[in-house]
Amino acid sequence: MKSYLERWQPQLLLAPSLIACLLFFYGFMLWTGWISLTRSGMLPSSEFVGLLQYQRLFADERWLGALGNLARFATLFVIIPLVLGLLLAILLDQKLRAEGALRLVYLHPMALSLIVTGTVWRWLLDPELGLALGVRELGWTSFRFDWLGDEDLALYTLVIAAVWQISGFVMAVFLAGLRGVDEAIVQAARLDGAEGFTLYRRILLPTLGPSLFSALLVLLPAAIKSFDLVVALTDGGPGHASELPALYMFQMAFERSRLGLGAASAMVLLMMVLSVALPYVYARQRRLRSAG
Template sequence: MTERRTALACLIPLLLIGAVFFYGFLLWTGWLSLTRSGLMPSNDFVGLRQYERLLLDPRWQAALWNLLRFGLGFVLLPLVLGLGLALLLDQKLRGEGLLRWIWLHPMALSMVVTGSAWRWLMDPEQGIAEGVRALGWTSFRWDWLAQEDMAVYALVVAAVWQITGFVMAIFLAGLRGIDDSMLQAARLDGARGFTLLRRVILPQLGPSLASALLVLLPAAIKTFDLVVVLTEGGPGQASELPAFYMFQMAFERSRLGLGAASAMVLVMMVLSIALPYAIVRSRKAAA
């Protein structure tokens, strides 16, 4: 009993501090989004006017379009590549531990480090482009960072490079959890190759897919540091994502109310992904 009270005495202050810094500041941000806050917070209530301005802002609309393009690449490519790598490692390859470490290593890096590395690699006058030209392909150029229609895909390349190993690990855990007797029975029934994959293996990876999506979708919505380091939202606003828009409105353009409104929209986007998953899991646990 004494140990339990000691544990509670240690945990309760931490829980209270976490609640204040998370829920407290979340509520405060929600209140600011309903006010006329500019450079400094204000209590001048304006209702949903900041949300109206946000939805009508062409820059916000462009950021959402960039998020759609970035999100599709950031979600679909790691799922496909991660599944392929997991299937490859599941063949009990020699040196599997080394390969797993190589593919997981980028996940240990921060987005700031990833962005800095890829900014050099994608530099039109250095990095990969210079290396290819040195091999004799003198006309080769990789100038996505300078092209308005390609800059967002430079973000996709860097983000996919970092996250794919993590998705591979999720799928590999799912593959290793499939009952061998089920696979043997399917093979005895004549299932081979793609048929075995489509009819037996993939249906068993539903939980792994859900876990991967639960990580990838919110991560795409919240992507900020990679934009700051790799493209700075440019050229122009060609690679600006909603989180970068929120930061600039709140802290660089002295439009705190508008920035708070965009932050609340991002919170609602993340909750629209996390809450349905939590509800389904709770219902399954109660069943």
């Protein structure tokens, strides 16, 4: 009996966590999928209506507007941190004396929750407070920065705050990639006369493919699922100018008593995240099989 328990001890210890994961993650995922196929309103319903909720979803101009906002937000949220993160990684790769302090400064925003980030930036970008007030007190009395109240610019305040928080993470990923290059290869390139920009362009940057893919794997799902930052910074306003799909889903399901429509939007978001994650999993499994 004792040997039997010792043999199955790891499985028994992991069983509660596995059961909880199956129930609260995959179980509720399946439940949400079912709700999206029913006529659920304020409360769940068992009346099956097929793809009716999805038809209503993609006929809703507010949802289409949220998707358009997501396209603009995700494009900037991915491109700007990749560029900034790469430049910062190259800077720190120069073996600066203050590298430790600089790395701490760049990574510190990642320690903050998105709610805190949104709240801080909402104060900083307030046209009557924060940065605008500070500039006016310096003498530029006509200066205003009212992007939060501008329907055409409010979305870009989300980009500013999100880029500020995530760029340090991207820097760390690229820096790890640069530091992972075999030093013998670098020394050989330098002996051949490769220095400065040429060294990075021909030797170091081409090795950052895995780092780039890892950064994209984090950035794209994060953009698709963005919710906390939107609620704290703009709450989707003014109007619906900065509304993203995750906020639309929440409001439909829990504020507008349209549970079926909210579930349908949640399933669409899930498909978008899986469209990013599954190719990575497939490519990784293929790489492991070929290596084995």
